[in-house]
Amino acid sequence: MSHSTPPSGPAASAGTPAGPAGAGAPAAVAPAVAAADETPVPRSRVVVASLIGTSIEFYDFYVYATAAVSVFPLIFFAKGDDGAALLASMATFGAAFVARPIGSVLFGHFGDRMGRKVTLIGSLLTMGIATFLIGLLPTYYQVGLWAPAMLTILRFTQGLGLGGEWSGAALLATEYAKEGKRAQAAMWPQLGAPIGFFLANGLYLLLVLGFDHDSTNPDMDGAFLTWVWRMPFLLSIAMVAVGMYVRVRLEETPVFQRALDNDQRVKAPVGEVFRRNWWELILGTFVMYATYVLFYLMTTWILSYAIGKRENGMLGIPYSEFLVLQLIGIAFFAAFIPVSGWLADRFGRKPTLLTVSGLMILFGLSFGLWLAPATMGTGAEVNVPLMVAFLAVGMTLMGLTFGPMSAVLPELFPTNTRYTGSGIAYNVSSILGAALTPFVAAWLVQKFDVSYVGYYLAAASLITMVALALSPETRHADLDTVSSARERRAAR
Incomplete structure (x- = not known):
């Protein structure tokens, strides 16, 4: 990331340049104008602004994910079959992922029309207020079916906010970055994921231990399920x-400011990106796909499988004990995000991600060897070192595949639709790779066995490898002059 605004140059965008009215006809692009009175933005401010927002957003998201496994099946759904309650809770968890592409279109429109700064503030407020209100909800035993209905609405609102958050934070990092250092600069918002996880699950762990909550034998009238979960x-x-x-x-990013100076905004960014960059949308969606599948297997699903009852074919590990193991795994996630940024800048986006995706296929094919109850053990006899090793390997791969994404996706799109395009690709992928994954994985364990969850990951990783093979290498792309696939073919 740069301490100052990069030198101005030609600012031709991928789409047809258009004025405020968004006219589609070709127009001459004026030379880029550098404001004489621009004040350099300290690198530390850009780092903190891109990191703190995603940390908060992911904290909010993980607080819900943890509660969806350990709390909500007990207090927001009718008492009955435990498996059905868990699946219903996972379904509300998935509601946010349906909302995220809508949020990416909504916030992407304003991010590409009004700027990155104001849009990032709006996305943060949307997510934060929805999370706060979940803590005030009545339960099923107080208001009946209104409780899961309100929970689903607020979860949907969470998704709207996160749909606009990630792409804005990624653009903030990449559009300030030094030449040749974009992946390393863009890793800062990615670190928000493990930081948010540490904050959310570390707090839950303290509360579980402090109030003596036993997930394997929950006290429905105890303090934890009565009010502590709200904190x-x-x-x-x-x-x-x-x-x-x-x-x-914050100040506006220099890349977007040059687009403003050259009058390159379009009236309808979402229409423009679908018209000119539809291929990049498809590629970006599936480049991100396996990353989502891996992450939600290693966080949400593995939690439900680990603490689930042994009579249902799961491991029966006490919640507080497994959460400690999961926090150890997340440390590997955080440690390898900076490594992935360096690798992506040193060797390129495609070679790095193709290699990691291949390793993810091998990891998926080995799930039965790691996690089968006969191998892992259950309850008090669980093989703790083996579980730690499984989490460490999975989260190391997660750090390596997730780290470069905040550079890869923005580099596919021109400045005047970059917020919208990268956000749509990232969040449509969330429906395919994240919203479905905990539900499908829980179903696969119930119907078959845990090895099929690994096959699911292997198949997702193979799909991502195909998308990566079809994608351009963007390590040296000029963010001011990114073009569509069609225009690159025409130029050749």
Whole structure:
């Protein structure tokens, strides 16, 4: 990331240049104008602004994900079959992923029309307020079916906010980055994922231990299920206030400012990106696909499988014990995100991600060897070192595949539709790779065995490898002059 605005140059965009009215006819592009009174933005401010927002957003998301496994099946759904309650809870978890592409279109429109700064503030508020309100909801035993209905609505609203958050934070990092250092600069918002996980699940662990909650034999009238579970949701509002303070002090990114100076905005970014960059949308969606599948297997699904009852074919590990193991795994996730940024800048996006995707296929094919109850053990006899090793390998691969994505996806799109395009690709992939994954994985374990969950990951990784093979190498792409696949073919 640069301490100052990069030198200006030709600012031709991939789409047809258009004025505020969004006219589609070709127009001459004026030379880029560098404002004489621009003040350099400190690198530390850009780092903090891109990191703190995603940390808060992912904290909110993981607080819900943890509660969806350990709390919501007990208090938001009618008492009955445990497996059915878990699947219903996973379905509400997936509602946010349906909302995320809608959020990417909504916030992407304003991000490409009005700028990155104001849009990032809006996405943070949307997510934060929805999370806070979940902490105030009545339960099924208080208001009946209204409880899961309201929970689903607020989960959907969470998804809207996160749909606009990630792409804005990624653009903030990449559009300030030094030449040849974009993947390393763009890894900062990616670190928000493990940081948010540490905050959310670390807080849950403290509460579980402090109030003696046993997930394998929950006390429905105990303090944890009565009111303590609400605290992580309510406390999120303080974090939102900190994030707002940091983001209000931001400046617009230099790349977007040059697009403004050259009058390159389009009236309808979503229409423009579908018309000119539909191929990049498809590629970006499936490049990200296996990353989502791996992540939600290694966080949400593995939690439900690990703490699930042994009589249902799961491992029966106490929640508090497994959460400690999961936090150890997340440390590997955080450690390998910077490594992936360096690799992607040193060797290129495609070679790095193709190699990691191949390793993910091998990892998926080995799930039965790691996780079968006969191998792993159950309850008090669980093989703790083997589980730690499984989590460490999975999360190492997660760091290596997730780290470069905030550079790869923005590099596919021109400045005047970059917020919209990268956001749609990222969040449509979330429906395919994340919303379905915990539900499908839980179903596969119930119908077959845990090895089929690994086959699911292997198949997803193979699909991503095909998308990567068809994608351009973007390591040296000029963000001011990114073009569509059609225009690159025409130029050749």
